[in-house]
Amino acid sequence: xxxxxxxxxxxxxxxxxxxxxxxxxxxxxxxxxxxxxxxxxxxxxxxxxxxxxxxxxxxxxxxxxxxxxxxxxxxxxxxxxxxxxxxxxxxxxxxxxxxxxxxxxxxxxxxxxxxxxxxxxxxxxxxxxxxxxxxxxxxxxxxxxxxxxxxxxxxxxxxxxxxxxxxxxxxxxxxxxxxxxxxxxxxxxxxxxxxxxxxxxxxxxxxxxxxxxxxxxxxxxxxxxxxxxxxxxxxxxxxxxxxxxxxxxxxxxxxxxxxxxxxxxxxxxxxxxxxxxx
Amino acid sequence: xxxxxxxxxxxxxxxxxxxxxxxxxxxxxxxxxxxxxxxxxxxxxxxxxxxxxxxxxxxxxxxxxxxxxxxxxxxxxxxxxxxxxxxxxxxxxxxxxxxxxxxxxxxxxxxxxxxxxxxxxxxxxxxxxxxxxxxxxxxxxxxxxxxxxxxxxxxxxxxxxxxxxxxxxxxxxxxxxxxxxxxxxxxxxxxxxxxxxxxxxxxxxxxxxxxxxxxxxxxxxxxxxxxxxxxxxxxxxxxxxxxxxxxxxxxxxxxxxxxxxxxxxxxxxxxxxxxxxxxxxxxxxxxxxxxxxxx
Numbered sequence: 001x002x003x004x005x006x007x008x009x010x011x012x013x014x015x016x017x018x019x020x021x022x023x024x025x026x027x028x029x030x031x032x033x034x035x036x037x038x039x040x041x042x043x044x045x046x047x048x049x050x051x052x053x054x055x056x057x058x059x060x061x062x063x064x065x066x067x068x069x070x071x072x073x074x075x076x077x078x079x080x081x082x083x084x085x086x087x088x089x090x091x092x093x094x095x096x097x098x099x100x101x102x103x104x105x106x107x108x109x110x111x112x113x114x115x116x117x118x119x120x121x122x123x124x125x126x127x128x129x130x131x132x133x134x135x136x137x138x139x140x141x142x143x144x145x146x147x148x149x150x151x152x153x154x155x156x157x158x159x160x161x162x163x164x165x166x167x168x169x170x171x172x173x174x175x176x177x178x179x180x181x182x183x184x185x186x187x188x189x190x191x192x193x194x195x196x197x198x199x200x201x202x203x204x205x206x207x208x209x210x211x212x213x214x215x216x217x218x219x220x221x222x223x224x225x226x227x228x229x230x231x232x233x234x235x236x237x238x239x240x241x242x243x244x245x246x247x248x249x250x251x252x253x254x255x256x257x258x259x260x261x262x263x264x265x266x267x268x269x270x271x272x273x274x275x276x277x278x
Numbered sequence: 279x280x281x282x283x284x285x286x287x288x289x290x291x292x293x294x295x296x297x298x299x300x301x302x303x304x305x306x307x308x309x310x311x312x313x314x315x316x317x318x319x320x321x322x323x324x325x326x327x328x329x330x331x332x333x334x335x336x337x338x339x340x341x342x343x344x345x346x347x348x349x350x351x352x353x354x355x356x357x358x359x360x361x362x363x364x365x366x367x368x369x370x371x372x373x374x375x376x377x378x379x380x381x382x383x384x385x386x387x388x389x390x391x392x393x394x395x396x397x398x399x400x401x402x403x404x405x406x407x408x409x410x411x412x413x414x415x416x417x418x419x420x421x422x423x424x425x426x427x428x429x430x431x432x433x434x435x436x437x438x439x440x441x442x443x444x445x446x447x448x449x450x451x452x453x454x455x456x457x458x459x460x461x462x463x464x465x466x467x468x469x470x471x472x473x474x475x476x477x478x479x480x481x482x483x484x485x486x487x488x489x490x491x492x493x494x495x496x497x498x499x500x501x502x503x504x505x506x507x508x509x510x511x512x513x514x515x516x517x518x519x520x521x522x523x524x525x526x527x528x529x530x531x532x533x534x535x536x537x538x539x540x541x542x543x544x545x546x547x548x549x550x551x552x553x554x555x556x557x558x559x560x561x562x563x564x565x566x567x568x569x570x571x572x573x
Contacts, residue, residue: 009470016371019364020384023444026437027391030402037405084297091294106302108564113305115491115560116553117498119525123549124308126532127315147304154301178287183294208395211500211525215532235397239501242401257401261394268393272386 031261038258041251047259051221063256066237068223070260072138073233074207077145081153081202084146089157090183094169107158113151119211121148126215139227141217148212149202156201160194161187193274200271204264210235234260309553316547319540328547334511341544343551345513349428349521352514353503354496356432361439362489369447370473392441400505403434408506416518423518426508431521434506435496443492450484451477453571483570490563494556500525524548 049062096103125144134140164187172182188195210233218230219240234256241253319328323341331342372381411433412425454477462472478485500523508520509530528548531541 005468005471009468012367012470012473013371013375016367016375020368020371020376022364023368023391023440024384024387026440027387029406030394030399030437033402033405034398037401084301087290087294087297088301091291091298095291095294104568106298108568109302109305111564112557112560115494115498115556116305116308117500117525117556119498119500119528120308120312120549120553120556123528123532123546124311127311127546150301150304178283180287180290181283183290204393208393208397210395210397211529214529235395235501238397238401239505242404242505254401257398261398264393264395264398265390268389269386272389 034254034257034261037251038254038256041255042258043255046252046255050223063232063234063237063252063259065221065223066232066234066256067259069138069217069220069231070207070234072224073141073145073213073217073231074203076138076142076227077149077206078199078203080142080146081150081206082199084150085153085157085198086188088154089161090187092154092158093161093164094179094183094187097166097169107155110151110155110158114155117211118148118209119214121145122212122215125212129216135228136216136218136230137228138217138224138231141213141231141233142227144212144216145206145209148209149205152205153198153202156198157191157195160191160198164190196274197271200267200274204267204271207267208235208260208264210239234263305557309550309557312546312550312553316543316550319543319547322540332513336538336541336544339540341540341547343524343548345511346522346524346527346548347551348513349507350497350523350525352428352517352521353431353435353507353523354493356428356517357435357439357496358489358493360432360436361443361492364436365440365443365447365488365492366485369444369451370477373448373451374469374473374477388441388444391437392445396438396499396502397505399434399438400502403430403502403506407433411518419518421516421518424508424520426506426520427518428507428514428521429517431503431507431523432517434502435499438499438502439492439496442495443488446488446491447485450481450488453484454480483566487563487567487570490559490566494559494563497559498525498552498556500529504529524552528552 046062051061224231408425416423504526510520
């Protein structure tokens with residue numbers, strides 16, 4: 001009996017360690033594979049030039065269009081999402097603080113929204129675009145991606161604001177400030193470090209997602225100059241170039257994958273470093 | 279002075295309320311828009327025919343979604359069969375057996391896994407998993423496969439769901455009161471017996487929800503699966519067969535759909551199907567989580 005118990009304990013301790021190790025191994029394997037394939041094709045030309053004539057047959061050029069496009073798209077979408085999320089998150093934690101049941105309902109709803117896949121946003125965005133009679137454009141991509149990351153951002157901000165003690169709010173009212181002033185001067189400042197994490201998280205989601213921009217942002221060989229022009233994005237640049245039969249073009253897809261992975265790595269590490277210590 | 283402060287306050291309150299209303303209405307608008315767009319198809323075809331027929335010939339006005347539904351479910355279930363035990367035991371190790379620093383080390387690892395874009399997972403799948411399935415696993419099982427298969431899709435998908443499920447499981451185990459474990463240990467149970475009889479039972483609803491939400495996450499994944507699954511419209515007979523998932527169908531055909539009548543409507547119906555299934559799953563499991571947090 002004791003013998004069996006002892007070995008069952010040992011067995012599962014070992015197995016659970018093994019499984020944890022597998023997860024770490026897989027991450028290392030992914031990054032190593034991407035780096036090994038992509039780093040040799042990285043060059044200054046790739047990150048600094050737009051595709052030139054014959055680029056898709058392996059001639060000169062780079063993926064500046066996709067890098068710039070992705071940044072324009074993700075930055076604008078994050079800004080737009082922030083402009084909508086901030087009032088919502090503040091409203092929930094200042095005006096609705098007395099209505100806990102309603103608050104629970106809203107949080108529940110936003111959590112459910114988090115699960116909606118990006119392809120659904122993409123398909124809906126495209127339909128709306130057609131319905132309104134617009135073309136694929138940077139602006140349409142921005143709106144679609146913003147719609148996708150807004151629930152994530154609101155919930156992340158909400159989690160930060162939730163931790164602010166109610167006493168702070170009462171003290172602010174006692175000194176005669178309005179709710180708006182309490183919201184933007186007290187709560188906003190208090191939660192700022194936490195917001196940074198929320199923003200980086202949403203930004204990372206925005207820059208890496210392909211399915212939502214597939215039909216809404218379009219694809220072009222040029223760096224967009226206005227919101228009404230279509231734009232290339234890094235995920236789609238990888239996706240399209242990888243389906244080419246020409247090796248040089250495929251290699252550039254791997255290089256683009258390295259760039260995208262690097263961006264996301266930097267984002268997630270800085271998000272963790274900015275996170276306030278509990 | 280006071281007047282202007284009041285004015286700002288009232289304008290800003292209304293703006294906040296407007297933003298909130300907008301956010302809450304958006305999903306309803308998405309649902310309504312998708313229903314509206316799939317109406318033409320629904321009025322000319324029977325729902326049961328759309329769902330359970332496997333005849334997919336858009337140019338003949340035949341739209342059977344069954345092959346896509348079957349493939350999607352196969353890939354997702356297979357992915358969870360791989361990732362669930364992995365996540366469960368890993369979360370047990372991290373919260374019960376491992377030293378504190380190791381959990382600290384794992385958090386960024388999980389973060390990074392969660393942050394890697396799906397297209398990068400797709401590239402990795404193409405480079406590693408597809409050849410592995412095609413050259414190693416398939417010959418081992420005496421199956422004929424190029425590697426672009428349900429199994430390859432499931433493995434890539436399993437890796438993608440790991441950070442998502444693992445994070446939720448870590449939270450589940452963190453919320454179980456320490457005293458419960460201490461009581462069990464003081465009665466002479468071993469650490470593993472405590473986990474098996476106390477923690478797994480106490481956390482059962484949370485664990486179930488984590489798996490359920492992982493399922494919905496995996497079901498909606500598009501690009502990575504699209505890149506490795508082969509995209510052949512058929513009802514797969516084995517895990518080494520190619521398939522075509524529902525999100526993949528939408529993503530691949532959107533560009534050309536305008537040329538064939540009711541194709542556009544059919545793809546929207548596909549999106550609606552996906553949207554509805556995922557919302558239902560999410561509501562169910564979020565509700566279970568919510569209930570278990572109250573106790």
